Amino acid sequence: xxxxxxxxxxxxxxxxxxxxxxxxxxxxxxxxxxxxxxxxxxxxxxxxxxxxxxxxxxxxxxxxxxxxxxxxxxxxxxxxxxxxxxxxxxxxxxxxxxxxxxxxxxxxxxxxxxxxxxxxxxxxxxxxxxxxxxxxxxxxxxxxxxxxxxxxxxxxxxx
Amino acid sequence: xxxxxxxxxxxxxxxxxxxxxxxxxxxxxxxxxxxxxxxxxxxxxxxxxxxxxxxxxxxxxxxxxxxxxxxxxxxxxxxxxxxxxxxxxxxxxxxxxxxxxxxxxxxxxxxxxxxxxxxxxxxxxxxxxxxxxxxxxxxxxxxxxxxxxxxxxxxxxxx
Numbered sequence: 001x002x003x004x005x006x007x008x009x010x011x012x013x014x015x016x017x018x019x020x021x022x023x024x025x026x027x028x029x030x031x032x033x034x035x036x037x038x039x040x041x042x043x044x045x046x047x048x049x050x051x052x053x054x055x056x057x058x059x060x061x062x063x064x065x066x067x068x069x070x071x072x073x074x075x076x077x078x079x080x081x082x083x084x085x086x087x088x089x090x091x092x093x094x095x096x097x098x099x100x101x102x103x104x105x106x107x108x109x110x111x112x113x114x115x116x117x118x119x120x121x122x123x124x125x126x127x128x129x130x131x132x133x134x135x136x137x138x139x140x141x142x143x144x145x146x147x148x149x150x151x152x153x154x155x156x157x158x159x
Numbered sequence: 160x161x162x163x164x165x166x167x168x169x170x171x172x173x174x175x176x177x178x179x180x181x182x183x184x185x186x187x188x189x190x191x192x193x194x195x196x197x198x199x200x201x202x203x204x205x206x207x208x209x210x211x212x213x214x215x216x217x218x219x220x221x222x223x224x225x226x227x228x229x230x231x232x233x234x235x236x237x238x239x240x241x242x243x244x245x246x247x248x249x250x251x252x253x254x255x256x257x258x259x260x261x262x263x264x265x266x267x268x269x270x271x272x273x274x275x276x277x278x279x280x281x282x283x284x285x286x287x288x289x290x291x292x293x294x295x296x297x298x299x300x301x302x303x304x305x306x307x308x309x310x311x312x313x314x315x316x317x318x
Contacts, residue, residue: 032220034227048248056250057223061191061216068193089207091215093257093306099250147252 001071001078003086003156004118004128012114016066019108020054028058053102059145060097063111063134089127089152097147101138109136109144116148120155127152160230160237162245162315163277163287171273175225178267179213187217212261218304219256222270222293248286248311253293256306260297268295268303275307279314286311 022041029038033055036043044052075085103109117131130153136145181200188197192214195202203211234244262268276290289312295304 032224034224055223056252057216057220061220064214064216065191065193090261091258093215093255095254095256096252097254097256098252102249 001075001086001088001153003084004120004130004153005156006086007115007118007130007153009115009118012112013070014110014112015063015070017108017110018062018066020058020062020103020105022052022105025052025054025058025105028061029055033057049102049104051104053104056099056145059099059103059109059136060147062109063136063145066111067113067134086154086156089124089154091149091151092129094147094149097145099145101142101144103138103144107144108139110138111136118153121152124152126155126157128155129153160234160245160247160312162243163279163289163312164315165245166274166277166289166312168274168277171271172229173269173271174222174229176267176269177221177225179217179221179262179264181211181264184211184213184217184264187220188214192216208261208263210263212263213266215258215304218258218262218268218295219306221268222295222304225270226272226293245313245315248283248313250308250310251288253306253308256304258304260301260303262297262303266303267298269297270295277312280311283311285314285316287314288312 026039037047037049037053038055041052071088078085111134113132113134115130116133119129121127121129129150131148131150134147134149135143137143185198196206196208196212197214200211230247237244270293272291272293274289275292278288280286280288288309290307290309293306293308294302296302
């Protein structure tokens, strides 16, 4: 992770992609969203979705997973290049989460993040807040999820 | 589920509670949020959280699970009383999700929902939109999560 001061507004990066399989969709749904259209192909066919599709919370949670892995790879690359690594702090939350289209079995979602704001924290010295617009797009180019997320990011230490 | 027209603004209901255990927190984190403070007690003790705590996405997903189970129980009770059951449709998304405090091992979160708006859908005849404020509160009375969620709800059929 770069320090807050080194993150340019407008920076956009693809964090990864995930193909949603039927077992994947059902195992998430059994634990967190046991509605029939996320659990059973025949019931889903009769629902407003028309076919088995992932829980929206599953689509959102996969963004988090891919983001953590992206940050890990990015930090390893920074370390290999001898660059400093800023810490990423907790997220106070997010806003405007939209499930724009269903995610069906076999859909591959490509997730990206775009930095839309950075500012120093008023409450935590040494830290700032980075706001990103996160998006997931399916293999047809249709956006399926978007939201705006904020997280604490370490500021560049004074020399 | 009641029909849209039968849902009073301000109606508040407890949907259920969940105690977050260490295996529970770690198994979610392994799959969706593999950050060390959600996976390992010693690493968490050294982090800004100070102890192992649940992924915010886990806290949010448990709301969904408890809401689905609440709706199921409520529909069974309505069926037993011979009352009509309105259908609950998909959710277009939610907004203003706030993770207000960490959820630590052993914390019991009580989730509730309060209806803050109902209105007919402009795009889907026969359906309306219900907006609720969801909240999770720990055993000390501290709110740990809140968000505003919207879902499609069937309108009362014309006689």
